[in-house]
Amino acid sequence: MARLLLVLALVGTVFWVYAIVDCALQPASRHRGVGKPAWLAIVVLIPVLGGALWFLVGRVRRSAAAVARRAPDDDPEFLGRIAVTSDHDERIRRLEEELAQLDAESDDARFRAQRDADSATPPKTDGDDDARGQRGAVG
Structure with missing residues (x-):
């Protein structure tokens, strides 16, 4: 009988920790009923029953969330x-x-x-410049 209670306590503790982690890691859009902090308080303060409530009532299933989204x-x-x-x-x-x-x-x-400016003014030429305005060019 003591072994059975020990095993049940261990399973209950593992379930409780899993429920806390699952509730904490879920995005806020996947919580039903009350907000995320309230669900965390419920799961932490009411160990096994809080975890059961979380999985049955508070958590939105992935398939239900997918149905809510539209193409x-x-x-x-x-x-x-x-x-x-x-x-x-x-x-x-x-x-x-x-x-x-x-x-x-x-x-x-x-x-x-x-x-218009180019055609109005003739190019300036020095004595050393050729027709293109370059100095020292032999033409």
Whole structure:
């Protein structure tokens, strides 16, 4: 009889420690009923019964958590974000086009101004310069 009580005490202690560790390591989204600190208090303060309550009531099974999640094409929130993202992409595309047009216009204006400035003033030549403006060139 003493051996049976010793074995039951050992199994109860192992179960109690396992319940504490399991409760502590579970993410907060997998706790049912009360919060994580309350479940830890229940499991620690009521050794075997607290662990049994944790596994039967407080812990959400992995399969139940997976059912709660939806595939992206079934999730209206996700689908709504896609529309917003495509609106942002369209706006970015339009802004890039406008920027490219402005760059092209400013490049054309600079090119025209440079060309007009080059044609208005003849190149300066010293006695030692050739037609291209290089000194000491033999021509």
